[in-house]
Amino acid sequence: MGVPLRQQLAVGSYLIKQKLKGVKKYPLVLMLEPLFRCNLACAGCGKIDYPDDILDKRLSVKECLDAVDECGAPMVSIPGGEPLLHKEMPEIVAGIIARKKFVYLCTNALLLKKRIGDYTPSPYLTFSIHLDGMQERHDASVCQEGVFDRAVEAIKLAISKGFRVNINCTLFQGENAEEVAEFLDYAMTLGIEGVTIAPGFSYEHAPQQDVFIKGKDVKELFRGIFALGKKRNWRLNHSSLYLDFLAGNQAYECTPWGNPTRNVFGWQKPCYLLADEGNAASFNDLMQDTPWDKYGNANNPKCASCMAHCGYEATAVTDMLQNPLKGLLVSLRGPKTTGDMAPEPTPTYIAEPSSTFKGIPVNTEAAR
Secondary structure, three states, rough: OOOOHHHHHHHHHHHHHHHHHHHOOEEEEEEOOOOOOOOOOOOOOOOOOOOOHHHHHOHHHHHHHHHHHHHHOOEEEEEEOOHHHOOOOHHHHHHHHHHOOOEEEEEEOHHHHHHHOOOOOOEEEEEEEEEEOOOHHHHHOOOOOOOHHHHHHHHHHHHHHHEEEEEEEEOOOOOOHHHHHHHHHHHHHHHOEEEEEOOOOOOOOOOOOOOOOOOHHHHHHHHHHHHOOOOOOOOEEEOOHHHHHHOOOOOOOOOOOOEEEOOOOOEEEOOOOOOOOOEEEEEEHHHHHHOOOOOOOOOOOHHHHHHHHHHHHHHHHHHHOOHHHHHHHHHHHOOOOOOOOOOOOOOOOOOOOOOOOOOOOHHHHHHH
C-alpha cells in the first residue's frame, strides 16, 4: 500500500473513534471542489458541462476551510475542474494542513511547474497527478497531445523538491491488462508514493458516452491486471478489500456519505459523481436529508455500473474494520483472479442497454 504509516495511524484512529462512538454514517474523505473550470476537455469528464457563469464561480478560502471543519473527515481530496486555476489554492491548502488533515491536491499537472513554488512540502500534502496510461493512451483520454510528457516532467519536479506525489489513473473502454501493467511498472520507476486506480464513472454530461467500461468487463480487466502484478510490487493507494472488490470478489454496496462533496452549489447529494440530485445547505443537512436508500448499484440506474473508489473505498474500509482477518488474508495473498465472482446485486429497476466502444479519438480541438 502506498500510504505512509503516519497517515495510516491517523485515519485508523479516526475510524476506531467512530466505531467506539457507535456512529453509523461518517465521512472518510471530503471531496472539496472549489471550481469546475478546467484547462482540458477530457472525453470522459462530466464536470465541465456548465455555462460560463458557473465555470467562473469559486469557493472562497473561508468557504473551503469551513467545509473542512464542518465535515471533520481526516482526509481532503481537492478535485475540479483544475484546482491550480484557483488563485487562492495555496492559502486553502495551507489552511487544511494547519488543521492536520491529509490533503490530496488533484491536478492534470499542466500548471504545476509554474505554481509549485506556491507550496511547501509537508507530510500532509500530496500532489495527485492525473495519468490514464502511457503516452498515447493518456493523451487520447484527455483529448490533447503532449499532456503525458508535461505531467511526467511535473511529477519528477515535484518529487525532486520533496513533495509527496500520487498518480490518479482512470481506466476506460479499450484497456487491456498488459498495457495497464506496463503503465503501472513505469509509474513505479518515477519514485511516486502510489497509484490510485479505478474504472471511469459514466457521467451523464460527459461529451463521449462510449468510453466507459462497465459491469463484468471491469472485473475481468482487473483480474487480468492483478494476475500480472502478483510479483511486481506495485504500490496501489487502496485498501486490499477495495482491490478485491474491483476483481469481482466482494459484493459491496456503495457508501456515498463516506466521500461527501462540497462544491460551488453547496453540499452535493448524494455523492461526488451524481450532479443532478440536488444540494444541501450544510453538511448536517446533507447527512440528515439525503434519501440514501434511493442510491446504490441495486437501487438506481445511475449507480448501476459504478465501482469508483469514492463510492466503495469507504465500504471496503468498514468491512476491514468488521472483518480484520479477511482483510489481512486478502492483503497477504492479493485479490483472487480466478474462480467464481461474487454475485451481482439484483436491480430494482429496468436497465437500459449500454453502448459499444469504438475507440477514444484524439481531439485536440476539444481542449482549445
